Amino acid sequence: MNSTDKIFTLPQLQEQVNAWRRQGQKIVFTNGCFDLLHLGHVDYLEKASQLGDKLVLGLNTDASISRIKGPNRPLQDEMSRARIMASLLFIDAVVLFDENTPQELIEAVQPDILVKGDDYTIENIVGHEVVLARGGEVKTVPLVKGYSTTNIVKKIEKQLNQS
Template sequence: MNSTDKIFTVSQLQNRLQIWHNQNQTIVFTNGCFDLLHLGHVDYLEKARSLGDKLVLGLNTDASISRIKGPSRPLQDETSRARIMASLLFIDAVVLFNEDTPLELIKIVQPDILVKGDDYTVESIVGHEVVLARGGEVKTVPLVKGYSTTNIVKKIEQQLKLK
């Protein structure tokens, strides 16, 4: 299997979700930008996947990231980010979304479990109402402290200033 086999359009994902639901698979959903993959991301995603049978990752498009984080981001284009994320063993599907939040995608995916890091409260997680209303669960998982793309970017900038 190639990493590209795990990158889906919304309609392709809907077909795959139907298969997984028919197999009584527990669908876990999370989302993010994942601009520079680091240990914090890997740990978080492994923990998210351990909560169910299949992990669906909603990945912000380049346009979405630029609106949220500013014109200097993303550092890597969406095709690169999607391939990198799809190459991870514990991710079963990657789907891009162009909105600022994954709410519409969550309505389509209808995950059994919605997950974010413990820097969120359940009530602050976008889509929690959708998941809870259909009897699903919303969970937070502990994050590895000190790891963030923003911190990595700052460190690189500092190193460049020293040269």
């Protein structure tokens, strides 16, 4: 399987999720920008994948990241980020979403388990009501402290300014 085989449109993803469900698979969903992949991301996603059978990643489009994080982001385009994320062995599906939050995507996918990092409370996780209403679970996983794309960018900028 190529990493591109794990990048889905929403209709394709819904078909795939339904097929997994027919096989009795538990669907885990998480989302984010994943602009520069780092240890914190890998650790978080690996832990999230262990909560069920199939991990679906909602990935912000370039436009949504620019709206959320400002005009200098993302650092990598959406297809590069999607391909990198899809190459991770514990991610089963990647789908892009253009909204500021994954609410509509979560409503469409109806995951069994919704996951975010422990910097969120369950009540602050977008889509928690949708998942809980259908009997699913909303969980947080511990984050590796000190890793963030913003910190990496700041470190690079600091080093550039010193040279």
